[in-house]
Amino acid sequence: MTIPTERYNSLKRTEKFLTSMLKNEWIPKGMRDEAYACLRHFPWDIHLEDLAEASPNILEKPVKYSDGDNT
Secondary structure, three states: OOOHHHHHHHHHHHHHHHHHHHHOOOOOHHHHHHHHHHHHOOOOHHHHHHHHHHOOOOOOOOOOEOOEOOO
8 A cells, every 4th residue: 555655755756767867868769758758747846745735645745854865
């Protein structure tokens, strides 16, 4: 079972992964183009925060700890 913070983290990791694909010239252009297409309408951080606030049982922003990034 997926909990709301895991779902939030998955979206953030997916965004980072797709962004890293765009920057890697070793990845074929067709795949980079597809990553760009996916990111074109990907929710921004503010959208994720709004979604988490509106539906905390579906999406929940994890608590940040002072000792590092937990996304």
